[in-house]
Amino acid sequence: MDQKYNQASSTVSDRAVLTPECIHCGLCLQACPTYVELGKEADSPRGRIYLMRAYERGVMPFSESFVQHISACLDCRACESACPSGVPYGELVEKAREVIEHRVQRSYLAGAFRTFTFKRIFPSRRLLRLHFNLLRLYQVIGLQKLVRLTGLLKLFPGHLAELEQLVPDIRKKKDHVELGSVFPALGKKQYRVGLLTGCVMNEIFGHINQATIRILQRNGCEVVVPAAQSCCAALHCHAGIMDTAREMARKNILAFEEAQVDAIIINAAGCGAKLKEYGSLLAEDREFCKRAQVFSQKIKDISEFLVDLPQMARPGALSVRVAYDDPCHLLHAQKIGQAPRNLLKNIPGLQLVELERPDQCCGSAGIYNITQYDLSMRILDKKVDDINNSDAEVVATGNPGCILQIAYGLRKAGIAHIRVMHPVELLEQAYQNSK
Numbered sequence: 450m451d452q453k454y455n456q457a458s459s460t461v462s463d464r465a466v467l468t469p470e471c472i473h474c475g476l477c478l479q480a481c482p483t484y485v486e487l488g489k490e491a492d493s494p495r496g497r498i499y500l501m502r503a504y505e506r507g508v509m510p511f512s513e514s515f516v517q518h519i520s521a522c523l524d525c526r527a528c529e530s531a532c533p534s535g536v537p538y539g540e541l542v543e544k545a546r547e548v549i550e551h552r553v554q555r556s557y558l559a560g561a562f563r564t565f566t567f568k569r570i571f572p573s574r575r576l577l578r579l580h581f582n583l584l585r586l587y588q589v590i591g592l593q594k595l596v597r598l599t600g601l602l603k604l605f606p607g608h609l610a611e612l613e614q615l616v617p618d619i620r621k622k623k624d625h626v627e628l629g630s631v632f633p634a635l636g637k638k639q640y641r642v643g644l645l646t647g648c649v650m651n652e653i654f655g656h657i658n659q660a661t662i663r664i665l666q667r668n669g670c671e672v673v674v675p676a677a678q679s680c681c682a683a684l685h686c687h688a689g690i691m692d693t694a695r696e697m698a699r700k701n702i703l704a705f706e707e708a709q710v711d712a713i714i715i716n717a718a719g720c721g722a723k724l725k726e727y728g729s730l731l732a733e734d735r736e737f738c739k740r741a742q743v744f745s746q747k748i749k750d751i752s753e754f755l756v757d758l759p760q761m762a763r764p765g766a767l768s769v770r771v772a773y774d775d776p777c778h779l780l781h782a783q784k785i786g787q788a789p790r791n792l793l794k795n796i797p798g799l800q801l802v803e804l805e806r807p808d809q810c811c812g813s814a815g816i817y818n819i820t821q822y823d824l825s826m827r828i829l830d831k832k833v834d835d836i837n838n839s840d841a842e843v844v845a846t847g848n849p850g851c852i853l854q855i856a857y858g859l860r861k862a863g864i865a866h867i868r869v870m871h872p873v874e875l876l877e878q879a880y881q882n883s884k
């Protein structure tokens with residue numbers, strides 16, 4: 450570990466972790482992927498809550514072990530769904546990570562890289578676009594091919610060579626949605642909605658954002674894409690970088706207030722979960738706490754919005770067998786499991802098959818597959834087995850991280866006959882068939 454611990458007082462209270470009301474029943478243990486994999490109490494929700502409480506009470510010092518067990522958590526929040534006491538585990542682990550962020554001393558290089566990535570690249574659309582354009586160039590000029598052929602990255606420590614394989618082919622993809630655009634409703638305008646494009650979603654899966662807009666237009670929505678919007682800050686909260694997260698949240702609130710929309714649509718589960726929690730993220734901000742609650746109430750996952758419409762435009766037929774995989778931040782954080790299934794079931798000819806464990810994390814979890822590669826892959830292998838054991842032709846899931854991770858898992862396992870798609874891609878195809 451290239452980390453040391455800062456013993457000096459920090460700007461965040463060192464005892465900032467709230468005491469959870471855990472009754473130690475253990476009902477969450479089997480729902481927790483890291484407990485199932487590692488079999489250790491300290492890598493279970495109950496064990497992690499115990500560690501947070503011990504630290505909070507000053508019974509346990511800040512230590513490498515504390516950092517390890519808290520960092521190994523996926524923040525998948527399956528424990529929240531399993532917990533009968535309603536322990537807000539996601540909130541607790543993010544507070545613990547904020548403490549870690551302030552106390553861990555990283556090497557100069559690691560610290561500079563982290564600061565640049567989280568505080569410069571993600572908040573800036575310009576730098577983010579530049580980053581993905583460089584990635585595109587790396588693929589277009591054949592450098593990626595050369596790097597893979599020579600095995601150059603294997604000379605570097607860690608899992609750089611494996612992680613490079615996660616990068617999807619974006620050579621031909623320049624289909625992002627331009628910020629500042631407005632798309633008219635088709636037919637009679639029923640709603641004016643905003644689209645939060647996401648950063649990875651817009652840069653890698655721009656076609657999914659385009660499809661989302663077309664589906665909304667077809668369903669009587671004028672779609673506004675505010676120019677001043679920012680990244681949602683979910684990754685920052687996962688990493689405990691809360692000051693930057695709050696700045697980005699304020700920026701989004703201002704951007705969508707100005708747009709004056711009935712609802713704010715998001716098609717990325719991880720972003721949606723965070724956007725719905727801006728109220729608690731800004732709870733101590735006098736100017737923004739109420740506005741954050743109003744903002745969060747307007748956030749709708751695309752599936753949730755469409756199935757709640759009084760009359761959704763009827764899709765055409767699509768003959769395909771689809772397994773739906775629940776993104777953790779849609780199912781466990783937003784409690785949305787039925788809406789995407791209903792959306793898919795509404796497509797004539799589409800056969801929906803259930804995976805054995807659709808509610809289990811795929812191991813993507815933000816940047817978990819980068820920071821905890823081995824464990825992430827163990828969790829992914831189980832997901833790939835489940836998908837392979839179904840007779841699905843397509844696995845549908847509504848989060849860019851999950852799409853990338855599952856596609857990587859299928860490639861790694863040599864499974865070429867199953868595609869990974871976002872539910873809106875399937876709906877868009879069905880609408881095209883209705884012409």
Ligand code: SF4
Pocket residue numbers: 480481482483484492493494497521522523524525526527528529538
């Ligand atoms: S968030 Fe997920 S990985 Fe973390 S303790 Fe809960 S179930 Fe386990």
Ligand code: SF4
Pocket residue numbers: 470471472473474475476477478494495498528531532533534535536
């Ligand atoms: S299910 Fe809830 S109350 Fe029971 S051990 Fe887990 S976190 Fe604690």
